[in-house]
Amino acid sequence: MTSTYERFIEKWRTIHNLREVQELVDWDQQVMMPPLGTEQKGFQQAALAGVVHSMLTDPEMGELIEELSLRGDLDLYQRANLREAKREWEKETKIPARLVEERARAVALAQGSWLEARKNNDFSAFAPFLEKVVAITREMAEAVGGGNPYDVLIDDFEPGMTENVLKEVFSTLKGRLVELNDKIKGGSHPPTQEPVTRFFPRERQEALCVFLAKEMGYDFNAGRLDVSAHPFTSGTGRDVRITTRYDERFLNTALFGVMHEVGHALYEQGLDPDRYRDPSGQACSLGIHESQSRLWENLIGRSRAFWVHYYPELKRFFPGVLDDVDLDTFYGAINVSRPSLIRVEADEATYNLHIIMRFEIESDLMAGRLKVGDLPAAWNAKSRELLGIEPEEDANGVLQDVHWSAGLIGYFPTYALGNLFSAQFMEAARRDLPDIEERLEKGDLISLRKWLGENIHFYGRLYLAEDLCEKVTGKKPSGDALMSSLEGKYSEIYGF
Amino acid sequence: MTSTYERFIEKWRTIHNLREVQELVDWDQQVMMPPLGTEQKGFQQAALAGVVHSMLTDPEMGELIEELSLRGDLDLYQRANLREAKREWEKETKIPARLVEERARAVALAQGSWLEARKNNDFSAFAPFLEKVVAITREMAEAVGGGNPYDVLIDDFEPGMTENVLKEVFSTLKGRLVELNDKIKGGSHPPTQEPVTRFFPRERQEALCVFLAKEMGYDFNAGRLDVSAHPFTSGTGRDVRITTRYDERFLNTALFGVMHEVGHALYEQGLDPDRYRDPSGQACSLGIHESQSRLWENLIGRSRAFWVHYYPELKRFFPGVLDDVDLDTFYGAINVSRPSLIRVEADEATYNLHIIMRFEIESDLMAGRLKVGDLPAAWNAKSRELLGIEPEEDANGVLQDVHWSAGLIGYFPTYALGNLFSAQFMEAARRDLPDIEERLEKGDLISLRKWLGENIHFYGRLYLAEDLCEKVTGKKPSGDALMSSLEGKYSEIYGF
Numbered sequence: 001m002t003s004t005y006e007r008f009i010e011k012w013r014t015i016h017n018l019r020e021v022q023e024l025v026d027w028d029q030q031v032m033m034p035p036l037g038t039e040q041k042g043f044q045q046a047a048l049a050g051v052v053h054s055m056l057t058d059p060e061m062g063e064l065i066e067e068l069s070l071r072g073d074l075d076l077y078q079r080a081n082l083r084e085a086k087r088e089w090e091k092e093t094k095i096p097a098r099l100v101e102e103r104a105r106a107v108a109l110a111q112g113s114w115l116e117a118r119k120n121n122d123f124s125a126f127a128p129f130l131e132k133v134v135a136i137t138r139e140m141a142e143a144v145g146g147g148n149p150y151d152v153l154i155d156d157f158e159p160g161m162t163e164n165v166l167k168e169v170f171s172t173l174k175g176r177l178v179e180l181n182d183k184i185k186g187g188s189h190p191p192t193q194e195p196v197t198r199f200f201p202r203e204r205q206e207a208l209c210v211f212l213a214k215e216m217g218y219d220f221n222a223g224r225l226d227v228s229a230h231p232f233t234s235g236t237g238r239d240v241r242i243t244t245r246y247d248e249r250f251l252n253t254a255l256f257g258v259m260h261e262v263g264h265a266l267y268e269q270g271l272d273p274d275r276y277r278d279p280s281g282q283a284c285s286l287g288i289h290e291s292q293s294r295l296w297e298n299l300i301g302r303s304r305a306f307w308v309h310y311y312p313e314l315k316r317f318f319p320g321v322l323d324d325v326d327l328d329t330f331y332g333a334i335n336v337s338r339p340s341l342i343r344v345e346a347d348e349a350t351y352n353l354h355i356i357m358r359f360e361i362e363s364d365l366m367a368g369r370l371k372v373g374d375l376p377a378a379w380n381a382k383s384r385e386l387l388g389i390e391p392e393e394d395a396n397g398v399l400q401d402v403h404w405s406a407g408l409i410g411y412f413p414t415y416a417l418g419n420l421f422s423a424q425f426m427e428a429a430r431r432d433l434p435d436i437e438e439r440l441e442k443g444d445l446i447s448l449r450k451w452l453g454e455n456i457h458f459y460g461r462l463y464l465a466e467d468l469c470e471k472v473t474g475k476k477p478s479g480d481a482l483m484s485s486l487e488g489k490y491s492e493i494y495g496f
Numbered sequence: 497m498t499s500t501y502e503r504f505i506e507k508w509r510t511i512h513n514l515r516e517v518q519e520l521v522d523w524d525q526q527v528m529m530p531p532l533g534t535e536q537k538g539f540q541q542a543a544l545a546g547v548v549h550s551m552l553t554d555p556e557m558g559e560l561i562e563e564l565s566l567r568g569d570l571d572l573y574q575r576a577n578l579r580e581a582k583r584e585w586e587k588e589t590k591i592p593a594r595l596v597e598e599r600a601r602a603v604a605l606a607q608g609s610w611l612e613a614r615k616n617n618d619f620s621a622f623a624p625f626l627e628k629v630v631a632i633t634r635e636m637a638e639a640v641g642g643g644n645p646y647d648v649l650i651d652d653f654e655p656g657m658t659e660n661v662l663k664e665v666f667s668t669l670k671g672r673l674v675e676l677n678d679k680i681k682g683g684s685h686p687p688t689q690e691p692v693t694r695f696f697p698r699e700r701q702e703a704l705c706v707f708l709a710k711e712m713g714y715d716f717n718a719g720r721l722d723v724s725a726h727p728f729t730s731g732t733g734r735d736v737r738i739t740t741r742y743d744e745r746f747l748n749t750a751l752f753g754v755m756h757e758v759g760h761a762l763y764e765q766g767l768d769p770d771r772y773r774d775p776s777g778q779a780c781s782l783g784i785h786e787s788q789s790r791l792w793e794n795l796i797g798r799s800r801a802f803w804v805h806y807y808p809e810l811k812r813f814f815p816g817v818l819d820d821v822d823l824d825t826f827y828g829a830i831n832v833s834r835p836s837l838i839r840v841e842a843d844e845a846t847y848n849l850h851i852i853m854r855f856e857i858e859s860d861l862m863a864g865r866l867k868v869g870d871l872p873a874a875w876n877a878k879s880r881e882l883l884g885i886e887p888e889e890d891a892n893g894v895l896q897d898v899h900w901s902a903g904l905i906g907y908f909p910t911y912a913l914g915n916l917f918s919a920q921f922m923e924a925a926r927r928d929l930p931d932i933e934e935r936l937e938k939g940d941l942i943s944l945r946k947w948l949g950e951n952i953h954f955y956g957r958l959y960l961a962e963d964l965c966e967k968v969t970g971k972k973p974s975g976d977a978l979m980s981s982l983e984g985k986y987s988e989i990y991g992f
Binding site: 018021037044224239 | 509510513514516517520521524528529530531532533535536537539540542543544546547715716717718719720733734735737773
């Protein structure tokens with residue numbers, strides 16, 4: 001190996017090290033920082049962002065990438081590192097510094113305005129700020145070039161994915177989801193959520209979460225569990241931290257929240273330890289990341305097989321609380337489905353409709369078919385169309401999510417992709433481990449974790465998400481596996 | 497103000513922001529990091545160190561400093577910023593990168609070897625590694641230039657201080673301390689430490705520490721208290737965190753440990769909020785920093801006046817435990833003095849002898865009057881001479897401190913300087929606040945905190961330590977105030 005490649009990879013590893021620091025600073029802000037520390041955190045993050053940006057746009061980086069691009073002797077991993085580095089370097093160098101700064105300012109103002117607007121239920125006060133963010137975001141996408149600006153944005157979160165692919169996948173999915181939800185509404189024996197709304201003391205919930213995380217294979221020597229307002233996973237390799245929040249009157253919040261975050265964390269802990277600092281050694285995409293969290297949260301955590309073993313265990317953490325609740329009643333209670341206004345509270349059967357709605361709106365917005373001022377009306381119409389309900393105020397409608405004010409356009413689709421990938425992966429796991437159901441019923445979670453590790457985690461970003469999906473499952477991404485999983489589960493629970 | 501100065505100060509503020517991040521990463525390692533995270537922390541710190549180094553040695557920085565040095569229109573603060581920036585920039589640019597890397601490697605090896613050597617009580621295994629560190633440290637000092645290499649090293653920690661000044665101050669101090677300790681040994685009514693070795697439950701100690709920290713004026717909205725193996729203070733401005741450790745069988749550990757760290761923290765929280773990111777807005781020197789921690793720990797925390805008000809408060813935190821112990825017995829118990837081998841466990845009357853011993857050895861080592869191989873013999877002889885006792889093994893002698901293996905030569909003197917400054921400052925506070933004794937007896941700690949804030953904290957590094965000392969106290973640094981404080985206290989407690 002010549003020194004050009006070594007110099008190249010060393011630079012990217014240094015960038016990775018600094019990104020770990022950026023993530024740590026953010027974790028600290030959300031979990032540990034004293035209240036008055038906000039301003040200094042802003043200075044710290046700005047300094048780090050400036051450093052990473054100048055490393056990425058350093059002329060030597062361009063020279064190294066160009067030189068390596070002409071080489072025919074790179075191996076599979078080296079080629080993947082070059083591909084991923086190039087993607088990022090091109091974006092970073094094509095976007096003028098002026099635009100990066102303008103965007104940072106616009107986003108800061110829009111986020112402040114969004115908080116106010118949501119509180120006052122006043123979309124019109126927020127609209128001019130959002131218009132500015134949308135305009136700058138479009139300008140950035142155009143600076144990067146390559147046709148459809150929305151494709152450029154999606155590519156930031158889901159490398160290789162396009163609007164057209166999503167349109168096709170989501171349009172089939174939409175029809176089947178609306179149909180499923182109609183059947184759920186007419187189910188002959190809807191379950192009750194009452195059992196999980198009893199009193200579950202916080203310290204017992206905490207113990208349960210730690211127990212389950214360990215059972216799933218989360219390594220507490222390479223991680224920790226803390227509390228934060230918005231649960232998240234932070235870090236990679238041998239330092240992957242998760243957070244949660246507790247609601248003593250609603251078991252699901254922490255229980256499924258932690259299973260979700262542990263799903264993310266197992267992915268990060270499972271990356272190839274020799275490559276996690278390389279451009280192609282990191283997690284594949286947001287969609288694949290979300291597939292790991294959703295798989296554990298929904299396909300395992302909300303499955304009957306899982307609770308055959310773990311329901312008696314759970315009861316031991318809350319003596320007496322669930323004595324009168326049998327396995328099937330509990331299984332029903334954690335799978336209650338009803339259309340609701342708020343995405344983050346949505347259940348498995350309705351969640352993807354929230355995403356498809358946002359995708360369709362974003363797509364229209366970026367193509368200029370929709371103006372910012374028309375967002376509330378478009379939102380309410382879509383909500384009625386897909387979920388059958390309409391927010392009585394914008395605070396619970398178009399103003400509910402932080403994403404657009406933060407300039408995150410093209411991000412929402414990765415949530416639905418995650419759900420869809422998770423079902424496809426689970427189908428493939430069943431193919432490779434025919435007795436997986438019995439293993440789960442015996443409390444063996446490690447077989448599945450191992451399968452995920454070998455088939456997904458270890459590869460990192462060696463393949464694009466779509467290719468990884470096809471390699472593992474033999475199929476392109478589609479809603480089929482997800483729909484048959486949902487249809488099977490809900491027909492049984494709701495009786496239709 | 498022209499843009500040259502603005503560009504200059506903006507660069508230094510960015511460096512400061514990154515140094516806050518370095519401190520945060522270190523805090524995280526010592527307080528929060530999961531056990532397997534060590535290697536990644538090393539990568540993170542190396543990346544940050546590289547970034548800061550290249551910012552400091554960036555050619556533009558030299559140009560800005562040169563241009564500003566020719567200007568006659570800078571105000572007091574701007575001149576101080578330039579002076580401090582220049583000092584650091586000169587050192588950083590004069591030391592070749594090769595030497596920085598060699599030193600990093602040598603220190604890493606020496607620290608590993610030191611840990612082993614201390615465990616195995618085997619100085620000879622450590623000696624070659626220490627020799628390497630000493631040689632490189634000398635080479636670095638010579639690269640910076642300016643005469644006496646030991647002066648160059650001292651200047652890193654105590655800008656402006658020299659070996660000659662220290663020699664003069666310490667030689668007087670040494671004689672008086674040896675004499676004091678002889679008198680203490682012959683005291684007619686030595687106190688007993690028994691009361692503070694009773695059982696003090698950890699959670700009650702924690703509550704006491706939080707209570708006292710607040711009474712001292714520590715702002716928990718701009719800080720937090722955690723546990724770590726080695727207590728320390730981290731951060732600046734509006735995010736200043738302290739740590740401690742608890743010993744349920746020895747009250748002093750956490751009680752005086754926290755008062756010590758809060759002393760440091762009040763300094764950082766008390767810096768001028770408009771200037772703490774500037775080169776001259778930061779803490780003055782390690783000696784001045786230590787003066788703040790020692791003042792609160794010893795001159796307040798181990799004073800009778802303080803406990804007149806706070807002893808009844810303390811008793812309330814530990815119901816029944818100290819019922820039979822009156823104020824004077826308690827006051828004696830926290831002021832027991834006896835020569836001991838380990839510096840970090842030494843009391844107020846013997847502590848500075850540990851420092852003077854190390855200073856004399858370092859001075860001989862750097863001047864070539866002493867070889868590394870002769871350190872154990874020199875150590876034991878000095879210990880006998882100053883403390884009247886001699887370690888039975890090197891693990892409790894020359895191998896006890898981490899500093900030399902870490903390349904920290906010229907650091908030890910700042911501990912004694914801190915003690916000496918603290919007594920001088922306290923004398924000045926008594927001059928300015930004649931009723932300070934009565935205020936303390938009433939539990940008013942804020943008057944003193946305010947005085948320290950206005951006379952010391954707020955100035956930051958506007959003046960060199962020696963000049964600040966003279967400005968505040970009207971006197972050059974000397975051991976006089978410290979000795980009269982110690983002699984007064986111990987003659988009363990021990991009866992001589």
